[in-house]
Amino acid sequence: MNVLYIGVCKKNLELYYPSYIRGRFLDSPFTDDQLVATVKQHRINVLMVDVFHSSFNKCLLNRLKDHVRLINFSYQSIESLIDMQEAKRLGILVKKLPDDLYCNEVAEFAITQLLCACKGSFRFDRDIRNGEWNQAAHTNFSMNGKTLGIVGYGNIGKRIASLCKPWGMKILVTKKSRHMGPQPAGITIVDFPTLISQSDFIILAVPIKKDTYQMVDRVHIQKLKKNTIIVNISRGNIVDEKAIAEGLEKGNLYQYCTDVFSQEPIDKNHELVKSNKTILSPHIAWATDSSLKKTYDIWFGQTTI
Amino acid sequence: MNVLYIGVCKKNLELYYPSYIRGRFLDSPFTDDQLVATVKQHRINVLMVDVFHSSFNKCLLNRLKDHVRLINFSYQSIESLIDMQEAKRLGILVKKLPDDLYCNEVAEFAITQLLCACKGSFRFDRDIRNGEWNQAAHTNFSMNGKTLGIVGYGNIGKRIASLCKPWGMKILVTKKSRHMGPQPAGITIVDFPTLISQSDFIILAVPIKKDTYQMVDRVHIQKLKKNTIIVNISRGNIVDEKAIAEGLEKGNLYQYCTDVFSQEPIDKNHELVKSNKTILSPHIAWATDSSLKKTYDIWFGQTTI
Incomplete structure (x- = not known):
């Protein structure tokens, strides 16, 4: 097995898995040509992909097909990073990290930053x-008695709600209607405008898609309650950053x-970054x-060809 | 009713109860003589006491007895602030705030500061x-899977444990043996040295007494696990501050x-304050x-004579 x-x-x-430093390293930035040349020169058959700004499209996959047997991503979402159909057709195995791997960590972090803002720690x-x-x-604000709005009730949103359960907050969540099951205990499912106008604290935990791009905009920010805190652990473009900065100002x-x-x-x-009303x-x-x-x-555990 | x-x-x-700004104000520092003179001059019969660096001892109470009917403290512990027996003998009513008034707020704050340190937010x-x-x-450390030691299992310690329940930590508490009831679910009662040596996070929530004065000292700090975080929401002298500073260094x-x-x-x-390993x-x-x-x-609600 020759790993790149x-x-x-x-x-x-080095810190976590020194024993795994046994392949070659290709640092960004690099061109497709450089990647293909490295693979050919060192007879690489396994790609371990972490930060990746390119895409394994049809063309690149075909240039790699005679060598590479496994592309193993340290990513959870890989739709935009590889043409899965083509990889399958060429018999290249593709692996990725499980979807719920970080939901506890991200939920813990989101609540930390919320508490920090809420208590005025900084x-x-x-x-x-x-x-x-x-x-x-x-x-210094109390959490108890406030309303927490969680936008997106997937793995992360659910974990946030469960960590916050004993804190005495009213919890509102938005949820895609097609996944709408029975209302979970202690949680109220509402639409996005209701969540925006009734929450003291808002945590954004939706994936970035066409319909979530800049979903928090100028109009929403004008409808917030007094002293609202917004926490974003989703993607930057879930909000209109200009509108956020203006709202803070x-x-x-x-x-x-x-x-x-x-x-x-x-x-x-x-x-x-210039604002003193942000926690970054x-x-x-x-x-x-x-x-x-x-x-x-997990990543190394699934590196077998 | 003439209030001082x-x-x-x-x-x-002004912010919270503008309608109550109807008495006179005596600002610190003041002497007993000034207090007595103000009471006599304005025929004060109710004292509303917030920050107070003196003590209503036998002598002072006897100088006030012909005027003051009620001393209403915005304090929870007043043992050192007034001679209760003498007040009772003189027929002066004494009121204070309930003991559990702030336990949720203090618990929330303690966890906030712990999370801040644990995640590296600053x-x-x-x-x-x-x-x-x-x-x-x-x-950035995970809370999940760690051991939280709560020193003192009174109102605040209990609230901390209950807020942390879903966070997936092992929770150790120390508890006075004379209050030792059945072990609460999900919590392990241990002695102080065990708590010190097994906890990743330690929250100090004991009252300051003779036997808790500087209870965390140089010897304990040497027995801590790697990367231990200590949170103090009790009193400064629960720890030996010099030993803490040295341990951080x-x-x-x-x-x-x-x-x-x-x-x-x-x-x-x-x-x-000079250390970059403190959150203050x-x-x-x-x-x-x-x-x-x-x-x-509560304070104004019990102002009736």
């Missing part, structure tokens, strides 16, 4: 370091916590000590 | 604002989150939007 790692962080591999800490003992900051939105951006890495001069992280919610280990366990 | 407010934040009162945010997109920071302790300090307000040159707040865990309202409801 594509876009794989060597540092993480401001209190900063004030003390500046020599201010500010007990009348009024940035005008006071229609209290805080925006996001792990994701329309452009990643985000530029440090972006208005969301680098698309990292999924990557904890235990999920990284689990990812490598 | 002692050490009361006028700003909070660091991620700071990095992005500095133009770093650092996905390999390895500061040497790497025996991963993070220290505290709402309380041995000296409040804490000096901005204190080593805990100004004794504010209890004071949320809803608890402030509730406090005033």
Whole structure:
């Protein structure tokens, strides 16, 4: 088995699975020609694909078909990364990570960022370091008695709801009508406009699709309750970032916590970075000590040809 | 009814109960003589006491006895603030706030600060604002599967355990033996040294007493697991702050989150403030939007003579 790692962080591999550093590494950026040449030169038959900005389309797959037997993605959604039909036709095995792998980690992270904003943790800490003992900051809100709106009731949304169950919040969720089963205990299914106008806290946990692209826009932001906090652990383009920044500036939105951006890495001069009403992280919610280990366990575990 | 407010934040009162700004205000610092003079001059018969650095001892009570009918504390523990026997003997009514008033707020806050430390929220945010997109920071830990040790299983400790129930942690608690009932479901009662050496996260939620003074000391800090986080929402002197600072410096302790300090307000040159392994707040865990309202409801509700 001759392995080529594509876009794989060597540092993480060294930390978690030093024994697996036994293939070659191809770092981004690279061209299709460079990929094909590397595969041919080193008789690569297994591709381990992590960060990948290209696509295994019909043409590229046909150039690889005489060598590659397995393409093993460290991704959960691979629709846009490979032509599955063509891979199947050519007898190239394709593997990916299970869909629910990170739902607990992402749910934990979303609630952390929400709590941080809700309690004013950043401001209190900063004030003390500046020599201010500010007990009348009024940035500390109770969770108990508030309304939490979860947009998207998939694996992540469900886990968020279950982690928040004892916290004494009213929980609203939106859910695709075609999946509408009986209403889960302690949870109220509502439409998106109702969720927007009734929630104190909103967590965005939908996949990015045509109908979810910028689903939180200028109009919605004007309909929010006072002191609403929005947490985005979905994708940057689920919201209109310009409208979010404007809402923060005008006071229609209290805080925006996001792990994701329309452009990643985000530029440090972006208005969301300049705002003191945002809590930011680098698309990292999924990557904890235990999920990284689990990812490598699964990813390497299915590397057999 | 002639009311004198002692050490009361006028700003909070204006925000939450403007209709109650109908008495006189006595701001700290003041002498006993000034207090007695104000009471006599304005025929005060009700004292509403918030921040109070003195004590209603036998002498002071006897100087007030011909005027004051009610001393109403915005405190939960008043043992050190008034000679209860003497007040009773003189027929002065004494009221205070209920013991469990803030347990949910403090529990929510403790978990927030723990999560903040556990996920590395501060660091991620700071990095992005500095133009770093650092996905390999390895500061993001999973809660699930970890061991949470709660020192003190009173109202606050119980609320913490109940909020954390669905998070998939092993929960250890210490509990006074004389209150030792049947072991609560999902919780393991252990002694303090066991809790110290087995917990990934430790929350201190005991009252300050002779036997809890600096109960976390240099010896305990050496016995902690790797990457342990300690959260203090009790009192500053529950820990030996010097030993904590030393533990952070040497790497025996991963993070220290505290709402309380041995000296409040804490000096901005204190080593805990200088450390980048602390998360700090100004004794504010209890004071949320809803608890402030509730406090005033109760405090003013019992102002009848």
